[in-house]
Amino acid sequence: MKRLLKWIFRVVLVLLILAFVFVFVGYWRSTNDCDRHTGAPTNPMKAIVYCDYGLANLKLADVEKPVPNDDQILVKVRAASVNPYDWHFVEGTPKIMRLMGVGLRKPKDTRLGVDFAGTVEAVGKNVTEFKPGDDVFGGRGGAFAEYVCRRAEGAVALKPANITFEQAASVNIAGITALQGLRDKGKVQPGQKVLINGASGGVGTFAVQIAKSFGADVTGVCSTRNVDLVRSLGVDHVIDYTKEDFTKSAQRYDVILDNVTNRSLLECRRVLTPKGKYVLIGGGGPNEQGLIGPLWSPIKTMLLSPFVSQEMGMMMADSNQKDLTILADMMQSGKVKPVIDRTYKLSEVPEAIRYVEQGHARGKVVITVE
Numbered sequence: 001m002k003r004l005l006k007w008i009f010r011v012v013l014v015l016l017i018l019a020f021v022f023v024f025v026g027y028w029r030s031t032n033d034c035d036r037h038t039g040a041p042t043n044p045m046k047a048i049v050y051c052d053y054g055l056a057n058l059k060l061a062d063v064e065k066p067v068p069n070d071d072q073i074l075v076k077v078r079a080a081s082v083n084p085y086d087w088h089f090v091e092g093t094p095k096i097m098r099l100m101g102v103g104l105r106k107p108k109d110t111r112l113g114v115d116f117a118g119t120v121e122a123v124g125k126n127v128t129e130f131k132p133g134d135d136v137f138g139g140r141g142g143a144f145a146e147y148v149c150r151r152a153e154g155a156v157a158l159k160p161a162n163i164t165f166e167q168a169a170s171v172n173i174a175g176i177t178a179l180q181g182l183r184d185k186g187k188v189q190p191g192q193k194v195l196i197n198g199a200s201g202g203v204g205t206f207a208v209q210i211a212k213s214f215g216a217d218v219t220g221v222c223s224t225r226n227v228d229l230v231r232s233l234g235v236d237h238v239i240d241y242t243k244e245d246f247t248k249s250a251q252r253y254d255v256i257l258d259n260v261t262n263r264s265l266l267e268c269r270r271v272l273t274p275k276g277k278y279v280l281i282g283g284g285g286p287n288e289q290g291l292i293g294p295l296w297s298p299i300k301t302m303l304l305s306p307f308v309s310q311e312m313g314m315m316m317a318d319s320n321q322k323d324l325t326i327l328a329d330m331m332q333s334g335k336v337k338p339v340i341d342r343t344y345k346l347s348e349v350p351e352a353i354r355y356v357e358q359g360h361a362r363g364k365v366v367i368t369v370e
């Protein structure tokens, strides 16, 4: 027994040393295109670039304008929007993200932003869905820039004429998350009671309107200053979290869409119907990140789910053309209207991200690209 323990100790020690060496070497070899391309671009455009982690390292720089391949469209970006996703990448947090390929010492991808809206400037020879001059919106890494290239069959759709570029740019991550969370994970049915925790933020303002369009009886949770905003989106009931804890209420909900995760799973379960669904979207501010931070919540949800009668699970948004088109139709028919809190210029992306990082955006924060 003693010999066995000795061997286990030695194996664990060797594994630990190997892991340490692996991380150490990986850390010092970690590089990005800031180290590789130092020359001036031949066909420049402006874009936000960050060579090192941290908001202070964001800068507006000249980079090479992208050229569409045969299956892509080139979009002149008119507006882009900011998501908590962006500050996770700027800060490289939770730190485990760095180990999982985002870049150990430096960000591997030096470009930022995902959500965009703009006008198609050129199309590849295989593209039939779009033509130059079309106004579109969608998602593509590096959207904080004057131009993006996007595969025509990917996450891009025609912009409805009745919404602005700023509104269209706010849809991709937040709108898709709300739609897929309610429709695919929550399976919301007409007449069901749905609670949206964090109803006044990017995802929440879309979720309230989408849940109403599904015919649900919707309760929105927000702070006092956002009660009127959330009410104006059509909710049936508002809970002001500074005065009332929704998990202590006598009401039972068929679906909880949780954008905040400030209540434990057991507390949320208390206010779910026996067959109710808890949909974990996200939560956790910059001071709650650490090594794993908000990733504990989906782990806990996965562990609890098999032991309770309710369905409890996390969802990850999957941007795609079909759902962007559904959202475009909802906006066209007036069922959904994106809520814009503030707009910033491309050069002000750091300020815009700093604002979103505070966790109290009222709807979406948008970058106007001139």
Ligand SMILES: NC(=O)c1ccc[n+]([C@@H]2O[C@H](COP(=O)([O-])OP(=O)(O)OC[C@H]3O[C@@H](n4cnc5c(N)ncnc54)[C@H](OP(=O)(O)O)[C@@H]3O)[C@@H](O)[C@H]2O)c1
Binding pocket: 083, 084, 085, 173, 174, 177, 197, 198, 199, 200, 201, 202, 203, 204, 221, 222, 223, 224, 226, 241, 259, 260, 262, 280, 281, 282, 283, 284, 315, 316, 317, 356, 359, 360, 361, 362, 363
């Ligand atoms: N799983 C996915 O695929 C996915 C996709 C998108 C986003 N997310 C995650 O989902 C979360 C929400 O995203 P978002 O874009 O909606 O963020 P956001 O626009 O920054 O909104 C945050 C909102 O949370 C509200 N809030 C803060 N504390 C609250 C509390 N105690 N109770 C109720 N509301 C509270 C804030 O309202 P007040 O000012 O009133 O406090 C604010 O409106 C983020 O953590 C994001 O990373 C996940």
